[in-house]
Amino acid sequence: MLAALLMPGASLADSLTTTKTNNYGVPSGLIDMPTAEMAPDSQFSVTVSHFPGYTKSTATFQILPWLSGSFRYSGIDGLSPAFRIYYDRSFDVRIRLLEETDYLPAVAVGLQDFLGTGVLSGEYIVATKAINNRLRVTGGIGWGRLGSYNSFASWRNRQPFTFAGVGTGGNFRFSDYFSGRMAFFGGLTYDITDKISVSAEYSSDAYEFEERQTANPAAAISFNHKSPWNFGLTYRAAEGVDIRLFSLAGSEIGASVSLALNVKKPATASLEQAPLPVAVRDPAALNDLGWTLDQNAQKKSYRDFATLLAQEQIELIGLNISERTAHALIENNIYIADAQALGRTFRVLSRTMPASIETFHITVSRNGLPLSTTTFRRSDLERLENAPARDALAAAVMTDSLRFDNIPDPLPGVYPKLEWRIAPFARTYTFDPDQPFRADVRLRARADWHLGKGWIVTGSSSVKLFGNLDHVNRPSNSLMPHVRTNAALYNQEAGPTIDQLTIAKYSRHGPNVYSRITAGYLEMMYAGVSGEVLWKPVDSRLAFGAELNFVHPRDFDQLFGLRTRQTPGGVIPHWNGHVSAYYDFQNGFDATVHAGRYLAGDWGATLEVARSFSNGWRFGAFATKTNVSAATFGEGSFDKGIFFSVPLTWLIGQPTRQTYSDTIRPLQRDGGQRLNVDGRLYDVVNDAHRPSVAESWGKFWR
């Protein structure tokens, strides 16, 4: 059938996208050269390409239809005399300037390895045109690495790459971009079938540095550039899996594998159960208040509501019923979208509340904090069940819960509530020059004891099952107080260790204001007290926060002891903290700025920008600049990295709020480091507020 073409929202006007990637892991049908093609929006791919002595692993995310970003880790045998394998991290960014038209090609500009030490650095302007459904032609001009073979001109000065010039690395090299020698490159891609395609290219990369090091007797690399012509054969093994064989420079044979997924297309279709339908009232019963005199009828309403809500796996905290109004206090620990929890709870109310009740309020709470109250007229619920979701959104009123003076009290038996879990987890140590990836798998037991009124006692302890983190032998050379670079010393501990032991109190002090205070063993490396306030109106896309922490470093054995604040790089100060601003652009992007004092006592600011998907995926990047010089900071010059969250429900189809999140830094240094404290307010509050709920409102009737 035409099923693929008929996907809702699918546009037939294909704007020159490809799901193939080249050796650098960026969207391209060619081999070593870039094209002006982009991946489909929200595509995430991991490409591993290899030819003897040379391995590149690249993660690429199509941030916007016209913008992609890549992070790469490459290992080159013997490139530098100092290392057996020279490992290098690099970032790319590509922008499509012009979309393809009937007669004109798409045009893109790209920066390759624009931030690292620059061993792969190059820039390009490239044009690609689809001649028909199968053939695409590309031509472009490259600089840097991509201007090194048969260059036709040169402007401005560009220092050729040498290890001597690297310094602390990690900085932008604005003066180098698009300067120095320039050369033409180009190529063709032809799809023989839907699964098999061939490509041929004329490469402008002379692999000069590799050849020079080949001539250097101290370096062990061996590379011989014989020809500018590269050829490739790509086989699509399955949706999202591409395998390629290629010949390079007339002297090398290599292969690459690319795995891709699209964040907007869940890996498994939803396995969520159908919601209960709305029960429409008998108009004759609307004014029947007999139940208000009947204790049994009232008890039955409570009981039925509790039973059905439990079937929806939504936690009931409290319920008030009066003649015309019902107000439920719930906690959603199951659905990624609070809109879905609201939709299901409203329908359960419609099925269980006496007919005279016309107004429903639902307050969503987390960590004992009432976060937002959504009000629906029951007759609207009955009327809009089969209408577009936007109609229900227009009928819903969301207010700050504190505007209600009668938020239900917790039902007897709800508190104290003990939640616990025993789970394995992985602790990783990446990008060590001796071995780029090391990990321990540990088993952790965690308990959260909710005492009510926002009090939570949390304990978490873990023990190593297996792994090789104890092999990390990289003493910190940091010139700053060693606030994070001692990670190896903490990681060596098999345990059992106390990962967290805290008491926290969450409070509301008035409309729009939230607070948290946490005391105890806050994280792996620090104990102390952390206090935070957040201002966030329920319908606002903007929030402000402030956090103040008093910390002391913990013993490396991660038990109850503390260690001296004195480190070879200086004294770890007691006090740190930030003021923060959070803004949701409502187009899927959000930005956060933290400004203040970091763990090592350095002052500065962090900018985080992320694309957040309603389905729980999140990709972002951050950079921190503080008042330490690049030389003091050490390798990398300033702290930066990428972070991501993968919602488990996307993978498995079952409803769950469990999410796997991680932050990847090219280098862990001591500058610009914040405390890791559990349960920061914005993350607790934001999901239940109107901008987030509205973004997922499609789930209201699901």
Add this chain to the structure above:
Amino acid sequence: MIVTRFLVGLAVIATLALPGCTSRKSDLTLLSAGKLVKSALRPPKLELDPVKLSRTAQKALASTGPDEPLATVQFPSVKGQSVLRVIETNGPYSTWAAWGSSDRRTVTTKNGIITATRAIPPDLMSADVDGVLALVSRREEGTALYTQRYLDGNHQEIEAKTSCVVSRGYEKFVEYGQVSQPALQMFSSCVARNRQFVDLYLVSNSGRILQSRQWVGPTLGFATFQMLR
């Protein structure tokens, strides 16, 4: 698909983000994830079995009151079939679920036209069918707008609008379950920029849709909906 699922399975296990055991019933654990991966790798074998369906239908007809609505539905693309009973009504809308089971999947119809599905992914969230319904049930020819709404993978409701030409076909005699009466074929040919489909309704003299073959969505394709009473 198998490869994708396999990767998914690997990813689940590789993340190791799953608890071995937990106090929270809704949490996914290593054990339940293992089961999921296993069932994804070896999906249960489904097939359309008209004999079995009609046997269940006979049982349902025998054990329910004469006024209780019953129907059968088949989704050939996913090889799903069921005998349905109405679990709730909202004005002209009826929500149907499998008879004799507590299976939480539903189909909602408006006087015989499917307007929504739940837990039959990708779900049809709602539909505007009034124009086509009016023509079909009056057994008149004409054109009407027809809108179906789907949920995409990012929680957004996507609206698919089509324009339909309703035309009359032949008289047919419908015999199914306890239905035994003459009906007229009504075709609804719907076209939009990137989709087209032809729905077929068999409409009684009183304007009731007795049987239909309806386009539910791009992935699910057609559903066959037949009244048993």
